[in-house]
Every structure is written in C-alpha cells, then in structure tokens.
Amino acid sequence: MLLSLMIFIPLLGMVAVLLLPRESEELVKRVTLLITLIPLALAVALFISYDRSAAGTQYVVNVPWISAFNIQYHVGIDGLSVTLLLLTALLGPICVIASWRNIEKGIKAYMALFLLLETGMLGFFASLDLFLFYVFFELTLLPMYFLIGVWGGPRREYAAIKFFLYTLFGSVLMLVAMIAVYLSSGAPGARTFDIPTLITLASTQGHALNNLDFQIWVFLGFFIGFAVKVPIFPFHTWLPDAHVEAPTAISVILAGILLKMGTYGLVRINMAMFPQGMDFFCNGTGTWGNSLALLGFINIVYGSFCALAQTDFKKLVAYSSIGHMGFVILGLAARNTEGVTGAILQMFNHGVISGMLFLLVGVLYDRAHHREINGFGGLGAKMPVYTGITTLAFMASLGLPGLSGFVGEALSLLGAYDKFKMLTILSTIGIVVGAAYFLWTLQRVFLGTLNPKYEALPEINGREILTLAPLAILTIVLGVWPNFAIDMFRESVTNLVNILQAI
Amino acid sequence: MQPLSNIESLLYFIPELLLVIFAIAVILVDLGVKNRESATVAYLSLVGVGCVFAAVLITHAQLGDKTAVSLFLGMIRLDTFSTFFKILLLLATAATILFSLRSEELDARLKGEYYALLLAISLGMFLMASSTNLLMIFISLETVSLTSYILAGFLTHNPRSSEAAFKYITFGAVASGTMLFGLSFLFGMTGTGDLGQISTRLTELLAAGEVYSLAVLIAIIFVLAGVGYKIASVPFHMWSPDVYEGAPIPITAFLSVASKSAGFALFIRFFYSGFSSAEVMQSVDWTLMLAIVSALTMTVGNLAALPQQNVKRLLAYSSIAHGGYLLMGGVLLTSEGIGAILFYLVVYLFMNLGAFYVVVLIANEEGSEMVDGYRGLASRAPLVAGAMAIFLFSLTGIPPFAGFFGKWLLFAAVLEQGYYWLAFVGLLNSVVSLYYYARIVKAMYLEDSDEETTQSSFSTGTFALLSVFVIPTILIGFLNIFYTLSNISVSVIPMQ
Numbered sequence: 001m002l003l004s005l006m007i008f009i010p011l012l013g014m015v016a017v018l019l020l021p022r023e024s025e026e027l028v029k030r031v032t033l034l035i036t037l038i039p040l041a042l043a044v045a046l047f048i049s050y051d052r053s054a055a056g057t058q059y060v061v062n063v064p065w066i067s068a069f070n071i072q073y074h075v076g077i078d079g080l081s082v083t084l085l086l087l088t089a090l091l092g093p094i095c096v097i098a099s100w101r102n103i104e105k106g107i108k109a110y111m112a113l114f115l116l117l118e119t120g121m122l123g124f125f126a127s128l129d130l131f132l133f134y135v136f137f138e139l140t141l142l143p144m145y146f147l148i149g150v151w152g153g154p155r156r157e158y159a160a161i162k163f164f165l166y167t168l169f170g171s172v173l174m175l176v177a178m179i180a181v182y183l184s185s186g187a188p189g190a191r192t193f194d195i196p197t198l199i200t201l202a203s204t205q206g207h208a209l210n211n212l213d214f215q216i217w218v219f220l221g222f223f224i225g226f227a228v229k230v231p232i233f234p235f236h237t238w239l240p241d242a243h244v245e246a247p248t249a250i251s252v253i254l255a256g257i258l259l260k261m262g263t264y265g266l267v268r269i270n271m272a273m274f275p276q277g278m279d280f281f282c283n284g285t286g287t288w289g290n291s292l293a294l295l296g297f298i299n300i301v302y303g304s305f306c307a308l309a310q311t312d313f314k315k316l317v318a319y320s321s322i323g324h325m326g327f328v329i330l331g332l333a334a335r336n337t338e339g340v341t342g343a344i345l346q347m348f349n350h351g352v353i354s355g356m357l358f359l360l361v362g363v364l365y366d367r368a369h370h371r372e373i374n375g376f377g378g379l380g381a382k383m384p385v386y387t388g389i390t391t392l393a394f395m396a397s398l399g400l401p402g403l404s405g406f407v408g409e410a411l412s413l414l415g416a417y418d419k420f421k422m423l424t425i426l427s428t429i430g431i432v433v434g435a436a437y438f439l440w441t442l443q444r445v446f447l448g449t450l451n452p453k454y455e456a457l458p459e460i461n462g463r464e465i466l467t468l469a470p471l472a473i474l475t476i477v478l479g480v481w482p483n484f485a486i487d488m489f490r491e492s493v494t495n496l497v498n499i500l501q502a503i
Numbered sequence: 504m505q506p507l508s509n510i511e512s513l514l515y516f517i518p519e520l521l522l523v524i525f526a527i528a529v530i531l532v533d534l535g536v537k538n539r540e541s542a543t544v545a546y547l548s549l550v551g552v553g554c555v556f557a558a559v560l561i562t563h564a565q566l567g568d569k570t571a572v573s574l575f576l577g578m579i580r581l582d583t584f585s586t587f588f589k590i591l592l593l594l595a596t597a598a599t600i601l602f603s604l605r606s607e608e609l610d611a612r613l614k615g616e617y618y619a620l621l622l623a624i625s626l627g628m629f630l631m632a633s634s635t636n637l638l639m640i641f642i643s644l645e646t647v648s649l650t651s652y653i654l655a656g657f658l659t660h661n662p663r664s665s666e667a668a669f670k671y672i673t674f675g676a677v678a679s680g681t682m683l684f685g686l687s688f689l690f691g692m693t694g695t696g697d698l699g700q701i702s703t704r705l706t707e708l709l710a711a712g713e714v715y716s717l718a719v720l721i722a723i724i725f726v727l728a729g730v731g732y733k734i735a736s737v738p739f740h741m742w743s744p745d746v747y748e749g750a751p752i753p754i755t756a757f758l759s760v761a762s763k764s765a766g767f768a769l770f771i772r773f774f775y776s777g778f779s780s781a782e783v784m785q786s787v788d789w790t791l792m793l794a795i796v797s798a799l800t801m802t803v804g805n806l807a808a809l810p811q812q813n814v815k816r817l818l819a820y821s822s823i824a825h826g827g828y829l830l831m832g833g834v835l836l837t838s839e840g841i842g843a844i845l846f847y848l849v850v851y852l853f854m855n856l857g858a859f860y861v862v863v864l865i866a867n868e869e870g871s872e873m874v875d876g877y878r879g880l881a882s883r884a885p886l887v888a889g890a891m892a893i894f895l896f897s898l899t900g901i902p903p904f905a906g907f908f909g910k911w912l913l914f915a916a917v918l919e920q921g922y923y924w925l926a927f928v929g930l931l932n933s934v935v936s937l938y939y940y941a942r943i944v945k946a947m948y949l950e951d952s953d954e955e956t957t958q959s960s961f962s963t964g965t966f967a968l969l970s971v972f973v974i975p976t977i978l979i980g981f982l983n984i985f986y987t988l989s990n991i992s993v994s995v996i997p998m999q
Contacts, residue, residue: 068986109885135902142896145941149949157949161941168901168937172930179915179926 003059003075006042006089007123010035014115017108025107029100032111036092039122043082043089047488050082055491057128057196065132069182070192074129079489080267080344081125084260087351088121091256094467095249098359101463102366103151103247110151114249117143121257125264130178130193134171137265140258141167144250152245159238159245166238170228177221181273184208199272203502212276219277222269229262230325233298243318248362251314255321255354260347263328267344271332272496275503282333284419293333293420299326300430308437313364313371316441317357320397323430324350324409330420330427331412335500339415340493341486346408348485349396349478353405356393356471360386363464364445367457373441378450379457386460387446389468394438396475399431404478505573512574515565515581518558518589519629525551526622533615545604548618552597555625559589570995577697579633587845587992588632588768591852595761596625598856601968602753607867608658609751617657621757624650628765635776637686637696640769644682644729647765648675651758655750667749674742678732685725692718698777706782716786723778723789727796730773733766734826737799744807747819752866755815756859759822764848767829771841775996779836793834798928801827805935814862815872817939818855821898824936825851831929832913835920838993843912845989850897850909850979857972858894861887864965880947886966888947890973895940897976900933908980 013035020028051058057076065073077085095114103110120139127133141164149160178193185191185198185208192198202209209215228235243251271278281292303323310316324346331343363386365371380387396403399410409431417424478485507515525548533544563586566572571582579585599621603609609617627646634640652675656668690696692714693704708714731739747755784790804824811817829851832844862872864887869876881888897904910933917926979985 066981066986067983068990135907138902138907141901146948149945157945160949161938161945164941165934165937169931169934172933175911175914176918176923176926176930179911179918183915183919 003126004061006039009038010115010118014112017112022108028108028111033093033096036096040089043086046082047086052487055495071131072129075126076128079492083348083488084125087348088257091355092118095252098249098467113143113146124261128195130195147250148246151247156245159241162238163242166228170225173221174225177218180218202273215274215277216280219270219274226262226265230259232295233302236322240315240318244314251358252355256351263347272499275500279503282335293423296326296329296333297423297427300427304430304433308433311373313373314361321354327409327412330416334415334419336415337497338411342408342411342415344489346412349404349408352471352474353397359467360390363460373444376445377448380446382457383459392472398435398438402479404475407482506577507574509575515562515574517562518555519626521555521558522622522626526619529619530615544614544618545600549600552593556593578636578639580635582995584992584996585633589629591764592628592761599753599757602863606753606863620650620654631765632768635698654754655746657751663749667746670742671746678728681725682729685722688722701777702780706780709782709786719787730770734763735823736796736826737803740823744816744819748816752863756856760852760855775836790834794925797827797830801932805932808939812874813872828913831917840916841993842989843916845992846912847909850905853972853975854894854897854906861891874946877943877946878950890969892944893973893976895944899937899940905976905979
C-alpha cells in the first residue's frame with residue numbers, strides 16, 4: 001500500500017496541478033514541490049523499514065488487473081529497487097527546486113509532465129509484472145519527449161524526436177521478446193507475466209524458458225531495449241543531443257534516473273530471468289563470450305575520450321556519463337558478488353554525481369548563458385563556493401578515494417578483473433582520461449585569469465545550494481561508508497549471483 | 504440450426520427496418536423544412552440512430568439462450584458477432600452525424616439526402632456484418648459502395664471531391680466485378696451460396712480430389728479484391744488517399760472507421776466460416792499470401808504517410824497502415840487473432856474518429872487541413888491539442904493509451920503462430936509511424952504560430968464530444984470487459 005501510494009501520488013498530483021489556475025505560477029511550483037516531497041518521505045520510510053536480512057521482495061501488492069491475460073498489478077521492492085526508488089524520490093524535489101527560476105513558459109504544464117514522469121519512473125522500479133514493467137517503462141517516454149521538446153534549447157525538436165525514436169525502437173524489440181516469454185511461459189490459460197514466477201520457471205529443468213537458444217534471442221530483444229536507455233555503444237548517439245538540449249532539471253533526471261532504468265532492466269530481466277543467455281554473452285569463451293564486457297569497455301574508453309574532446313561543458317558531462325555507465329556494464333558482465341555489487345553501487349552513485357554535475361552546469365549557464373568551457377577562466381576567485389562544490393563533484397566523478405564514485409568503480413573493476421583480465425586493465429585507461437578531462441576543465445574554467453566579461457558574475461545562491469547539498473552529502477557519506485547502501489542490496493545480490501551461478 | 508422463414512425473421516430484423524424507416528423519414532421531413540440552416544434532419548437522424556441502437560440491443564436480447572439465429576432462409580445471421588459490429592457501426596454513424604453538424608464545409612441545401620444516405624450506408628454495413636450467403640454478401644457490399652461514392656462526392660463545389668467520387672467508383676467497380684467473378688467460381692465449384700455449406704462441400708471435394716486447390720486459391724484471391732478494396736489493403740488501396748482527401752471530413756472519418764470495420768466483419772465471417780477448416784487450410788495455402796499483403800499494407804501506408812503535409816491525407820495513409828496491422832490478426836484465422844482484430848477495431852474507432860474530429864475543428868477554425876495549421880495549437884487551445892496528442896500517440900501504440908493494448912494483442916496473436924517476421928515488420932512500422940504522428944504533435948506543441956496567439960474559443964459541446972473519444976482512448980486498455988466482449992463475439996462464429 002505504501003508503495004502504491006508512492007507511485008501514484010505524483011499522478012494524482014499531476015491532476016491537482018492541472019486544476020490550478022494558469023496565472024498562479026508560484027502556487028503551482030509550491031504545490032509540485034510539496035507533492036514530490038511525499039514520495040521522498042515514503043521512500044525514506046521504506047528505506048529505513050526495509051528488512052535488510054531478507055532476500056525476497058517486500059511490501060508486495062499483487063492484484064489481478066487484466067485477467068484475460070493473467071496480467072497483474074504486482075509491485076514490490078527488493079534491495080536494488082528500494083535503492084533506486086530512493087534516488088528517484090530524492091531527485092524529484094531537487095529537480096523541482098532547480099526548475100524554480102529558469103523555466104520561463106508554461107510552468108504548469110512543465111510541472112504536470114514532470115510529475116507524470118516521476119510516476120513512470122517510480123512505477124518502473126517497483127514493478128514485478130512484466131507487462132506493468134513495460135507500461136511504466138514507456139510511460140516515461142511521452143513526458144520526456146515534451147519536456148525536452150518544449151522547454152529545451154535551440155535544437156530541442158531534433159533532440160526530442162531522436163530520443164523518442166531511438167527509445168521506441170529499442171522498446172518494440174523488447175515488446176517482441178516480452179510476448180515471446182509470455183507465450184512460452186505455459187499452456188494457453190496458464191501463461192503469466194509475473195516476474196518472480198518467470199524467474200523460477202526459467203531455471204526449471206525442461207521448461208520451455210529454460211533453453212539456451214530461446215534465452216539468447218529474448219536476451220537480445222530485452223538487451224537492445226535497455227541498451228538504448230543506458231546507453232550502450234552503438235546506441236548512444238541520442239544521449240549527447242538530448243542532454244545538451246534538455247533543461248537542467250531534465251538533464252538531471254535523464255542522467256540520474258532514466259539511464260538507470262536501462263541497467264536496472266538488465267539486472268532485473270536479462271540477468272535474473274535469462275541466466276543462460278547471460279552466460280552465453282559473458283562466459284569469456286566462444287565468439288560471443290566477451291561481448292558484454294567488451295561493450296562495457298568500449299563505453300568506458302569511448303565515452304571518456306569523447307568527453308576529453310568536448311568544449312561544451314554539458315556535452316562533456318553527457319559523454320562522461322556514457323563512460324561511467326560502462327563500469328556498470330563491466331561489473332554486471334563479471335556476474336560475481338563484487339562486480340554486481342559494484343555495478344549497483346555505481347548506478348546509485350552515478351545518479352547522485354551526474355545529478356550534481358548537471359545542476360552545476362545549469363548554475364553556470366543561468367549566469368553566463370553559454371557553456372563554452374574555453375570562454376571562462378579564473379572563476380575560482382569570483383565564485384569560491386561554486387568552485388568548491390564543483391571540485392567536489394569532479395573529484396567524486398573521476399573516482400577519488402574517499403568519495404562515492406571510487407567505491408563503485410573499484411568494486412566493478414575488482415569483480416571484472418576476475419573474469420576479464422585484459423579488458424579490465426584496458427578499461428582503467430578510462431579512469432586516467434576521466435581524471436584528465438575533469439582536471440583540465442577545472443583548470444580552464446576556474447583557474448587562470450578571470451575573463452573580464454564575468455567581472456560581475458554572482459555567486460551561487462541559496463536555492464541552488466539547497467539542490468546540491470543533499471547530493472554532496474550523499475557523495476561524501478557513501479564514500480566513507482559505502483555499506484550504508486551496500487547493506488540494502490547485499491542479500492538481493494547474493495540471490496542474483498546464486499541464480500547466475502546455478503546454471 | 505434451422506433457418507427462420509421470411510416472416511419469422513422480421514422480428515429479428517427490426518433494427519434494419521428502423522434504419523429504412525428513418526432514412527425515408529429524413530427525406531420526407533427535409534421536404535417540409537423551410538429554413539435551410541436548420542439542423543432538424545440531423546437531429547432526426549440522430550434520434551433514428553438512437554432508436555436503432557435500442558432495437559439492436561432488444562433484438563439481441565430476444566436470442567435468449569440461443570447463440571445465433573439464421574434469418575431469411577439462411578441469408579443473414581444474427582449473433583453476438585453481428586451485434587458487436589452493429590454497435591460499433593452505430594457509434595461511428597452517430598459520431599459522423601455529430602461531426603457533420605459541426606462541420607462548415609457541407610452544403611446546407613443537400614442536408615436531407617446527406618443524412619438519408621448516411622442511414623442507408625449503415626443499413627448496408629449492418630448487412631455486411633451479418634451476411635452468410637454469397638449473394639447477400641455481394642448485395643450488402645454494393646449497397647455500401649454505391650452510397651459511399653455519392654457521399655465522397657458530396658462537396659459539389661469542390662473539384663477534388665468530384666475527383667474522389669470518380670476514382671472511388673472506378674476502382675470500386677473493378678473490385679466488385681472481380682469479387683463477383685470469384686464468388687461465381689465458388690458457387691460453380693460447390694453448388695451453394697451458403698458459407699457453412701461451402702465449407703463442408705469444399706472440404707469433401709478437396710479430400711476427394713474433385714476440385715483443384717488452385718481454383719479455390721484463385722477464387723479466394725478474387726474475393727479478396729473486393730474485401731481488400733473495402734479495407735484498403737495493398738494493392739487495392741490506391742483509391743483511398745485521394746478519396747479521403749477529397750471527401751468531406753466527416754465522411755472521410757466515417758469511411759476510415761466504419762467502412763473498414765464492416766470490411767473486416769465481412770472478411771472474418773467469410774474466411775472464418777468458409778475457409779478455415781483444416782483440409783482447406785492445408786491444401787490451399789493462402790495464409791502466407793495474407794501475411795505478405797498485411798506486411799505490404801502497413802509498410803506502404805506508413806512510408807507514404809511520412810512526407811504528407813495535409814493532415815487528412817496523412818490520416819488516410821495512416822488508416823491504410825492500420826488496415827495492415829489489423830490484417831495481421833486475420834492471417835491465421837485463430838480465435839486469438841480474430842479477437843485481437845475486434846478489440847483493435849473498438850480502440851481504432853475511438854482514436855481515429857477523435858483525431859478526425861480535431862481535423863474538423865481545425866478546418867473550421869483555420870480553414871486549413873495542413874500540418875502548418877496546427878502550429879501553436881497547444882497555446883491557442885490546450886485541451887484540443889492535448890486530446891489530439893492522445894489520439895496520435897494512441898495511434899502510434901504507445902502505452903498507456905488503448906492503441907498500445909490493441910497492438911499488443913495483435914502482435915501476440917501473430918507471434919503465437921510463429922510468424923516472427925510479420926511481427927517484426929509490424930513493430931518496425933510502429934516506430935516509423937511515430938515519426939509522422941509526432942510531426943503533428945511537434946507542430947502543436949513545439950512550434951509557435953506565425954500569427955498572434957489568440958485563444959481559440961470552442962463550445963462546451965465541442966469539449967463534451969471530444970471527451971467522448973478521449974476517455975475511451977485512455978481507459979479501454981485497462982478494462983477487462985472489452986477483452987471479454989471481443990472474445991465472446993469471436994466464439995459464436997461457426998468454425999469448421
């Protein structure tokens with residue numbers, strides 16, 4: 001009940017916001033903020049009350065929905081989903097505050113769409129029925145299309161439709177795979193979309209789902225759907241466009257949550273439901289045995305080098321995201337406790353850190369109205385607080401020990417080294433390049449002589465600090481005390497690794 | 504089941520009789536109406552549709568425990584399947600009358616004939632949905648076609664409309680002729696016009712080797728020409744963009760929904776009860792042919808829709824594409840597939856009529872049917888733009904709108920039969936279709952109007968009618984009843 005409340009409160013909030021008068025913009029913002037605080041409170045409550053020693057799903061609600069096809073409204077949380085739910089609920093109010101001043105037109109529609117997006121994301125992470133999972137997955141598409149397309153930058157139309165087409169292409173392949181799984185799950189009448197049931201069936205000897213060929217094909221269907229979201233090379237080209245054009249808060253959501261939907265899907269569906277398919281692509285032997293790890297490696301190195309070449313601050317952060325998601329893929333490909341733990345931790349950390357980075361880019365853009373890295377210089381003296389927070393975010397992102405980024409990446413690499421020695425060693429190039437582009441950016445923007453144009457640039461204000469502070473605190477806390485998060489999903493990971501090793 | 508005699512049948516034929524009575528009444532009343540601007544006849548025909556609706560329900564209730572009755576010595580059949588389509592067709596007719604009331608392009612002097620013809624075409628479609636005899640099938644098809652030709656050419660001052668009617672009639676004549684030839688083949692081979700007996704006879708003859716399966720295949724192909732022309736499937740689709748563009752918008756909406764639904768009703772009944780026995784399916788391999796037609800229809804429709812600037816023409820091509828999606832469900836004649844078609848037709852009725860209603864509104868307001876006319880609609884009329892966006896995304900098949908659930912059923916039915924390539928073609932087509940639907944959304948939301956933005960004023964009635972289409976488009980997928988309804992309707996068709 002608590003969980004359903006959390007998912008649907010933003011949806012009800014959307015209706016409430018739409019009913020408010022168009023002129024009262026302040027009221028709209030306040031109401032939206034209030035609404036997004038409720039899921040946050042609920043997420044914190046779930047986070048605290050979640051039984052960390054149990055491996056199964058908790059807070060389960062399971063009621064029939066479309067009984068003709070055994071589709072259920074089945075939601076519940078395990079350690080992985082509760083972590084991502086917390087991240088989603090946390091970024092909600094932060095993004096509302098971040099949109100406070102810089103959304104100029106149609107604030108009511110903007111907030112309403114944002115709330116719809118939040119329902120989609122929360123529902124996605126809580127779904128335990130494949131059909132429901134898909135519906136929520138797609139539900140995020142529409143609001144995102146409008147949020148980028150209406151409130152974005154100069155090339156917003158192109159970016160929005162590109163994002164939409166790419167994701168839809170991925171998800172229709174996923175739809176085929178989903179129907180195939182449903183049809184193979186049993187005799188007519190006994191078919192099911194229930195994720196836990198399907199996971200059990202897929203590891204039952206002799207069941208149609210427990211077949212290598214079948215698993216490889218459906219694995220691919222789901223994989224492409226999720227790979228577009230992550231994004232995994234070569235499906236990544238929508239991301240820089242979407243990020244550059246999206247308004248700040250939407251970039252935060254895009255990097256913080258939407259990319260995680262891809263990796264979450266990989267864990268929840270591809271790994272847990274198709275362990276044999278996963279094995280085929282990750283066992284290190286045969287033509288395809290290294291493919292997933294190889295994709296992770298390409299993401300890391302390619303993303304990092306692309307980031308190094310950028311002169312647009314936001315594009316740099318966008319490409320760095322591609323690089324950092326590579327660590328998640330690499331960690332998952334390892335299929336051991338360290339790798340998977342690292343990957344999940346990296347998902348959470350990347351959500352926090354990239355959220356910070358995009359907010360920081362937004363702060364600068366709101367003042368200077370451009371993002372050209374070479375156009376700044378010497379801001380350190382002008383905006384010391386801003387410089388401090390940016391440095392913290394950069395350091396966290398490049399993986400400085402003591403900050404959260406380090407733990408996730410280190411664990412992912414540790415896990416992967418066990419299975420893919422050469423690729424792991426080569427992947428560390430990404431870390432070096434990552435340090436290079438962040439430090440170089442730091443130097444170009446904050447050090448040196450101040451560009452006289454920015455003599456009067458105001459320091460970061462209280463509202464902006466309010467959006468950054470919770471994320472900065474989390475970065476430090478998770479850096480020194482990663483078990484704070486790892487404890488949450490330790491049992492779920494053990495469970496998953498058991499499934500993966502049982503084949 | 505013993506067919507009822509002519510007199511006994513009349514009791515079950517009340518809805519059709521009422522349609523005839525109201526069509527005549529509309530013409531007579533129109534003679535007496537002095538004021539040409541008056542909407543009396545339109546309301547009279549609405550009342551007529553309401554009465555027929557009630558009659559359909561009452562007549563269906565008369566069935567009682569029986570699943571079906573065969574009327575007029577086996578000419579037509581009343582069952583849940585035909586009632587399902589009658590309700591669907593009446594909804595489309597009612598919507599068309601309401602659109603026509605609000606549309607400003609129709610000639611006020613010709614109102615009487617216009618509404619009378621609308622009721623007449625409904626009669627023809629009722630018969631299409633219930634015919635079980637080759638003769639009746641052809642007559643009902645012709646009733647619908649002939650009335651459609653007149654309605655498509657109803658904008659007498661507009662040369663495009665006349666062109667539409669002329670193209671329609673030329674194509675139509677060829678298609679009906681071909682179909683009639685095919686029907687005569689069937690009659691010649693089996694010696695009967697009754698679909699049930701044709702099925703039995705064909706099975707026997709094929710088993711005994713007394714007919715060539717090639718002859719049966721040719722007969723099927725010829726019949727498909729007539730049916731394919733009604734549902735605008737490739738290669739019999741050429742008429743539809745021109746006709747849809749030239750005809751008055753309400754008629755375009757009507758043809759794209761009602762005519763297609765009736766075509767599918769005929770298609771399903773004809774093939775499902777005539778040719779679905781295992782022997783026939785085995786010796787006459789027409790499923791692959793249907794699969795190819797389906798794939799081509801959606802691909803051609805979608806690709807041709809991509810560059811369109813005229814929204815009416817764009818929706819015409821999109822409607823061809825939807826015919827292709829619907830055909831997927833019919834490829835293997837499984838009950839899941841047919842159920843999916845019926846479900847999709849319900850969804851399609853609401854979302855497509857809704858989209859056309861917005862086209863009517865914009866045409867009235869802007870005098871334009873071009874995509875450019877939709878620019879800045881979101882700021883001029885947010886509710887109308889929102890509704891249009893919902894219709895378009897539903898047509899694309901994006902959850903949570905009903906179009907997604909419909910497509911899901913169709914794809915599931917196809918995949919279940921192992922036609923993977925067809926499902927892939929269908930899904931890729933959905934992605935392609937997003938591009939052109941999104942162009943309209945883009946114009947409405949992402950672009951600003953050239954002129955100063957003035958708030959458009961639409962009446963409360965407009966919004967009420969709009970919500971009649973919006974609400975089902977959002978809700979149908981979430982409600983069990985529609986799935987059940989389509990399955991029941993399928994279960995009553997006799998399958999061999």
